[in-house]
Amino acid sequence: MSLDERHARFMERIRRGEKIEVTDWMPDEYRRLLIKLIHMHGISEVMGVYPEKEWVPRSPNLRRKLSLMAKVQDEMGHGQLLLRVVEDLAEPLGKSREDLVTDIFLSRVKFHNVFHMDAETWADAGLIGWLVDGAAIINQVSLLETSYAPYARVLKRICAEESFHMQHGENIILALAMGTQKQRDMLQDALNRWWESLLFFFGPPQVTDAARRMLEYRIRVKTNEELRQQFLDKYIPQIRAIGLKVPDPELHYDERKQRWVYTPPDWEKFSRIVRKNCGPKSQERIQLRRQAHEGQRWVREAMLRSAQASAAV
Amino acid sequence: MEKREEKRAFGVYEVFVQKTALDHHRHVGSVVAPSPDVALITARENFLRRDPAVNLWVVPRDAIYAAPREGDFFARELDRRYREVSGYSENGRLWKMFKEENPDFEEMIRYFEAKEAERRRSLLISEGEQESRGSRRS
Numbered sequence: 001m002s003l004d005e006r007h008a009r010f011m012e013r014i015r016r017g018e019k020i021e022v023t024d025w026m027p028d029e030y031r032r033l034l035i036k037l038i039h040m041h042g043i044s045e046v047m048g049v050y051p052e053k054e055w056v057p058r059s060p061n062l063r064r065k066l067s068l069m070a071k072v073q074d075e076m077g078h079g080q081l082l083l084r085v086v087e088d089l090a091e092p093l094g095k096s097r098e099d100l101v102t103d104i105f106l107s108r109v110k111f112h113n114v115f116h117m118d119a120e121t122w123a124d125a126g127l128i129g130w131l132v133d134g135a136a137i138i139n140q141v142s143l144l145e146t147s148y149a150p151y152a153r154v155l156k157r158i159c160a161e162e163s164f165h166m167q168h169g170e171n172i173i174l175a176l177a178m179g180t181q182k183q184r185d186m187l188q189d190a191l192n193r194w195w196e197s198l199l200f201f202f203g204p205p206q207v208t209d210a211a212r213r214m215l216e217y218r219i220r221v222k223t224n225e226e227l228r229q230q231f232l233d234k235y236i237p238q239i240r241a242i243g244l245k246v247p248d249p250e251l252h253y254d255e256r257k258q259r260w261v262y263t264p265p266d267w268e269k270f271s272r273i274v275r276k277n278c279g280p281k282s283q284e285r286i287q288l289r290r291q292a293h294e295g296q297r298w299v300r301e302a303m304l305r306s307a308q309a310s311a312a313v
Numbered sequence: 314m315e316k317r318e319e320k321r322a323f324g325v326y327e328v329f330v331q332k333t334a335l336d337h338h339r340h341v342g343s344v345v346a347p348s349p350d351v352a353l354i355t356a357r358e359n360f361l362r363r364d365p366a367v368n369l370w371v372v373p374r375d376a377i378y379a380a381p382r383e384g385d386f387f388a389r390e391l392d393r394r395y396r397e398v399s400g401y402s403e404n405g406r407l408w409k410m411f412k413e414e415n416p417d418f419e420e421m422i423r424y425f426e427a428k429e430a431e432r433r434r435s436l437l438i439s440e441g442e443q444e445s446r447g448s449r450r451s
Contacts, residue, residue, distance in 0.1 A: 021382060023382060073362065080359055081342060084325075084343055087345065153342070157341075303348065306347075
């Protein structure tokens with residue numbers, strides 16, 4: 001069968017809504033797009049741990065500390081599940097877990113803009129759970145319908161656990177919203193700091209070539225702007241309900257077009273942060289990741305030698 | 314060199330969780346690990362942070378022999394209703410006929426004749442289908 005015929009058959013499967021497995025034939029482009037998307041997703045889970053783990057030793061009480069640690073552990077677990085999916089896809093290209101992880105500090109993989117930012121106060125820790133995880137859930141739920149089955153299966157587990165993260169974050173911000181004036185101000189400051197990042201999180205409104213290909217392959221089923229509108233639909237009423245103000249005087253709902261109108265974030269600034277790892281916390285967190293990976297190399301090697309020794313007996 | 318070694322030696326283990334003693338082990342995903350005992354611990358940390366379980370298996374991926382995904386390995390060409398409870402839905406109606414005070418044998422005969430006619434018709438249709446399928450294949 002010629003390559004064109006195979007490709008046509010593959011697209012026919014996609015159109016019928018069939019799910020693709022790692023052992024199935026797939027176009028190189030499909031494989032590359034999946035690797036790029038899921039690698040970035042997995043690494044973002046891992047790097048997403050840093051802004052939050054900074055608050056573990058400073059949690060206001062033991063209960064908050066325990067739930068924050070549980071969340072941090074979940075994010076690392078999600079990173080591992082997603083990297084497993086990428087490893088299987090990248091195997092024919094000769095890439096292993098080691099490469100996927102070292103890509104972070106060799107700047108060969110990007111991670112979400114929100115994880116380059118500073119979590120200055122405890123309100124940021126709560127807001128990350130409430131709105132950053134909220135945005136991530138909207139994105140991940142839309143991906144449950146992806147054409148790539150191994151990704152969809154892992155996302156099912158991830159989405160279930162993310163709803164715990166969201167509740168955890170909401171609980172923190174509700175406590176602050178019911179607190180003193182100082183606590184409420186802290187919360188408003190956190191929202192002001194994160195608002196632009198949150199809008200950027202969904203990506204540019206125009207459908208790029210890569211995004212269009214992903215939609216055609218049904219790797220993704222919704223556009224950036226559809227997801228961003230869904231986020232605004234859900235969270236603007238919540239933000240207003242607890243007495244916070246969205247830091248955008250232009251923000252309003254256009255009844256005629258049935259969509260939110262907002263001041264666009266500084267696309268250039270945030271995309272530079274993601275491309276060049278030059279956000280306020282990018283380098284510090286990447287260095288910590290490098291230390292963790294390289295500092296524990298001896299443990300991985302010792303485990304390997306021990307397994308080889310026992311196999312040789 | 315170090316990198317090469319790690320690449321080769323970390324194996325993929327498929328993970329199976331048994332939720333309760335009355336459940337079978339069920340596949341939930343996979344982990345990479347340098348040895349089966351580390352695979353067990355990684356699997357517990359990855360898949361059982363919340364879910365209760367009574368047992369866990371890790372199986373080297375190479376040990377799994379899978380059916381093909383393409384082709385007609387799972388094809389069901391025959392009508393298999395005779396294997397299923399739903400294939401016997403007429404029982405209720407038949408029992409009812411017998412349990413009536415004065416069973417109407419005429420009605421029973423009409424019922425079975427109509428059924429036989431229907432069976433013949435469906436047989437003709439499915440033969441026709443098979444023929445057209447066969448012709449498409451060739």
